[in-house]
Amino acid sequence: MSFEVRAIDESEFGEWQRAKRIGFLLPPVVPDEEIKDRLPHTDLSRTYGAFDRGRIIATFQSYGQRVSTVGGADLVADAVTGVTVSPTHRRRGLLGRMMAADLAAAKERGDACATLIAAEYPIYGRFGFGVASWTTVWAIDVTRAGFDRHRPGPGAGAGDEGGRIDLSDGDEIRKVGPELHRRVAARRAGVTDRTARGWDVGTGNAYTTDPWTEPFYAVYRSESGEAEGYVAYRADDKWSDAKQPVNTASVRDLVAATPAAERALWRYVCSIDWIQRVKSGNRAPDDVLPLLLPDPRAAQVLTHADMLWLRVLDVAKVFEPRTYATEGVLVLDVRDAAGFAGGRYLLEAGPEGASVTPTAAPADLVLDVADLAPLAFGDESAVRLVALGRIEEAAAGAAARADLLLRTPLRPWSMDIF
Structure with a gap:
C-alpha cells in the first residue's frame, strides 16, 4: 500500500495534532486553544504528515535550534520533535521516509547537526543519531543530608560568600533567566537554546496542555546584587498520621551561572521547613549535588538515562x-x-x-x-x-x-x- 508523505498545510494542523496525540497515547481530542496557541509558532514547511487515504497516520516536526558546544560556541541544529506513527500503521517505513526528507532539507540548509530527545532508545541509531549527553535525577532525603536546618536562611544575609536568596516570580525569571542560561551554555556543552516563547511556556505565561501550577521561585544574588542563579520548584502537601510533614519539593529548573549560586540554591531547597525529600529534576551526570551534601548517601539516583541525541550532518x-x-x-x-x-x-x-x-x-x-x-x-x-x-x-x-x-x-x- 502506498502512503503519501509531505508537509501539511494550515487546514490540516488540527488533524496533525490529533494524530500526534494518538501516537503519544494522549486523549485524542485537540482543544481549540491548543491549535490557536501552537499554529502561529509552527513552521508548516517543516511539519510532516504521512497520509493514508487522506487521513494523517504519522507525524514529524523540526525547527531551528542552537546547541552549545565545548567552549560556548553555538551549533546550528535541526531539532526533531513530534515524531509518532499510529499503532495501525507501525513498521511500514513511515518514520524513515519522514526522517530522510527532514535530514536532507537540514543538510541543504547548511545545518551542522540534528538533535532530538528519544522516547525509546533503539529507534534512532539507524538514522545516524548517537547519544551526546546523559541526565541524572536524584532524590534527597533531607533528614539525612546533614545540613544544619536551624541556621539562618541565606535571605537573611547568611549565604555563601556574602550572597543572598530572595523569593521571586515568573516575571523576574523571564528577565534574568535568559542571561543566566547563556552563561551556563558558555561553560558547558549540550545546552539547547530557550526562545522567548520557551521562557513564557516555562513560567506559565503562555498556554500549556497540562494544568499549570505556579511554582515557587528563588533568585540567588551575589554580594554586589547581581543575579547569578535561580531555582523553580513545587511542593506537595502531605502529612503523616502522626501529624508530621512528609512533603517533597520537586525542582523544575535550577540554573546557576556560578559555583556559589549553585551551592547556595541547593542548600536552600534542602533546608526548607516541612520538606523531607527533594527531587532534583534533570541534572548533569557530574552535577555537584551528591557531593555537596555532608552525607552524600542521602542522595539516591532515581534516573540515569540518555538525554540529547546528536546526528552529525557536517x-x-x-x-x-x-x-x-x-x-x-x-x-x-x-x-x-x-x-x-x-x-x-x-x-x-x-x-x-x-x-x-x-x-x-x-x-x-x-x-x-x-x-x-x-x-x-x-x-x-x-x-x-x-x-x-x-x-x-x-x-x-x-x-x-x-x-x-x-x-x-x-x-x-x-x-x-x-
Whole structure:
C-alpha cells in the first residue's frame, strides 16, 4: 500500500495534532486553544504528515535550534520533535521516509547537526543519531543530608560568600533567566537554546496542555546584587498520621551561572521547613549535588538515562567551532549510509583553534557517524568505544590520543526536553 508523505498545510494542523496525540497515547481530542496557541509558532514547511487515504497516520516536526558546544560556541541544529506513527500503521517505513526528507532539507540548509530527545532508545541509531549527553535525577532525603536546618536562611544575609536568596516570580525569571542560561551554555556543552516563547511556556505565561501550577521561585544574588542563579520548584502537601510533614519539593529548573549560586540554591531547597525529600529534576551526570551534601548517601539516583541525541550532518561544522585544551591530530574515517557526513577527515586542533579537512591519509579511527555524537561534546571515551567494538582503532594508541584531545572537564548537559 502506498502512503503519501509531505508537509501539511494550515487546514490540516488540527488533524496533525490529533494524530500526534494518538501516537503519544494522549486523549485524542485537540482543544481549540491548543491549535490557536501552537499554529502561529509552527513552521508548516517543516511539519510532516504521512497520509493514508487522506487521513494523517504519522507525524514529524523540526525547527531551528542552537546547541552549545565545548567552549560556548553555538551549533546550528535541526531539532526533531513530534515524531509518532499510529499503532495501525507501525513498521511500514513511515518514520524513515519522514526522517530522510527532514535530514536532507537540514543538510541543504547548511545545518551542522540534528538533535532530538528519544522516547525509546533503539529507534534512532539507524538514522545516524548517537547519544551526546546523559541526565541524572536524584532524590534527597533531607533528614539525612546533614545540613544544619536551624541556621539562618541565606535571605537573611547568611549565604555563601556574602550572597543572598530572595523569593521571586515568573516575571523576574523571564528577565534574568535568559542571561543566566547563556552563561551556563558558555561553560558547558549540550545546552539547547530557550526562545522567548520557551521562557513564557516555562513560567506559565503562555498556554500549556497540562494544568499549570505556579511554582515557587528563588533568585540567588551575589554580594554586589547581581543575579547569578535561580531555582523553580513545587511542593506537595502531605502529612503523616502522626501529624508530621512528609512533603517533597520537586525542582523544575535550577540554573546557576556560578559555583556559589549553585551551592547556595541547593542548600536552600534542602533546608526548607516541612520538606523531607527533594527531587532534583534533570541534572548533569557530574552535577555537584551528591557531593555537596555532608552525607552524600542521602542522595539516591532515581534516573540515569540518555538525554540529547546528536546526528552529525557536517563534520567540520561540528568539530571546528569547539575548543581544545591541547594540541592533537586525528584522522577520522566516518561511515554514513545516508551520505550526509561520510568521508575521511583530518582534524588538526589546539588551543588556538581547529580545522577539519578531507584527506587521503591513513585513518586513525574508523567509526559510524552515530559514534561521532558521544565524542563531539567530549562526553565519552574513545578507548571505551573501542572496547565496545563500536570504533575500530586503525592506528595503535589512536583512541587514547582522541581522549586527550576531545574529552572535557565538564560533561555535557541538556536541561530541556523538546
